Amino acid sequence: MNLLRRKFVKTAAFVGATVSAVGTGILIPQRALGAYTKAAFDAKDVSGALTAAMGTDQHTASDEIKLKAPDIAENGAVVPVTVSSTMGNIDAISIIASANDSPMTSTYMLTSACEPFVSTRIKMAKTSDVVAVVKADGKLYSAAKEVKVTIGGCGG
């Protein structure tokens, strides 16, 4: 098994039996969150965010990545984004909203069992490129799409 992928495969989430007892509001001991790169989410620029999340900010545009996002977001607080790819060996996918205060919205660590596909809903502060960055065989590839975010009509 590729060592690169093994790094992201986590052992059972919580210590044994506590899993079933977990409920909202109960404090969970901070396990070794080695993979949660807080720095990626604190970064105020795309370059810093990518470097923190993926180890480098160098990426090449690829048409093997399909990024689905609306041309004009109906509501900037809930923008549906879907990333899929025909590439193989994808370890991780990041979704970036370039003009957000902190551009990194999320990063998905995929094991070899995963299909190269992820879909979620993000918040966008204003019109900007949404960038899907994919890490495959140690290199970064990307696809970008401009999503327009408008201010509502009635003032409410």
Added chain:
Amino acid sequence: MNKLFTTLGIALLIALPFNGMASPQQDLSEFRDYYKKRFPGTPFDDFINGVYSIDAASREQWVEIEEFPPYELSLSKGEELFNKPFANGKTYGSCFENDGIGIRQNYPYFDTERGEVITLELAINECREANGEKKLKWKKGPIAHISGYMAYTSRGNTIDIKIPDDPRAVAAYERGKKHFYQKRGQLNMACADCHKFYAGSMVRADLLSPALGHLSHFPVYRSKWGGMGTTHRRYGGCNKQVRAKDYPAQSEEYRALEYFHTYMSNGLAVNGPGARK
């Protein structure tokens, strides 16, 4: 061109005896014809989807959200709340026909005994009070979850608001109709201005939804609210947006408006709770 149509529209409205002579059935007929002409590409049954029935781009986003809509979280809560017995052992079902299941399409109705318009939210709270419980807040929270669940069990049922042969019922209908067409607030706009005469046009970056089919999908989860809201929550928002006087939720004025407003969607299917921006 639009202005011409608007003037024609208003002229037609005045031509039709607006001072209450047109019967509700005539009003309904005119209402449907109006939207049919304005949106020839939209099948009648699709108007329950609001702007998504008249705009492809926003429809695509809505369809994506409907894959797993946020109101599903509210539905679970609603079902739980609906089935949970009161302290006295009774449940909401005891207050409604058919145990409260599949009845949304009949609300609001005019209670000839009491001489009042009864909305679903009003009925829910009256049920609580009759069973020794405190009223719920009207605009969001548990009442929206319960109302949403009840709407969900009624999905597909045809909206069938009745106006009994009672002058008080007709008066309530007419009061609602008046509210709908009356210019109000600092912005001097009527509900009809945005949702009838300018339906399908843009207000800055918002597309105006047609009033036909408006109330089929309430209560609603609005992305903007990040949660559920009832019809009267939205009425309040709309009035505030044109800087007009907001009436209290479940006031006679809003109940009359809801009565007229829902009647105008007779014949369409219930599809609540809905997801909107």
Added chain:
Amino acid sequence: MASIKIRAKAKGDITTVKTLMSHPMETGLRKDSKTGKKIPANHITEVTAEHNGNTVMTANWGGAISKNPYLSFKFKGAASGDKIKITWVDNMGKGDSAEAAIK
């Protein structure tokens, strides 16, 4: 439990998982309209998906994921009847977990 809804469906070898979670997802940038004070960041930081006890996917989230967040992913090697488990943890140290059978 009540804060996580899961829908998992297997089509051939590929299982599509859709999940909806109840969470305010506060960025920490919003101000309370009444007090004028900033509402502290309160958002899910990690979502883990497990199949038969093995982690299939891990998501790292920031505050820019929408309120009442949605996530969908696909994976191979599961069959109808298998269990899929979704767990989330937030920056406040809270968390929840839910399981569902793949249809």
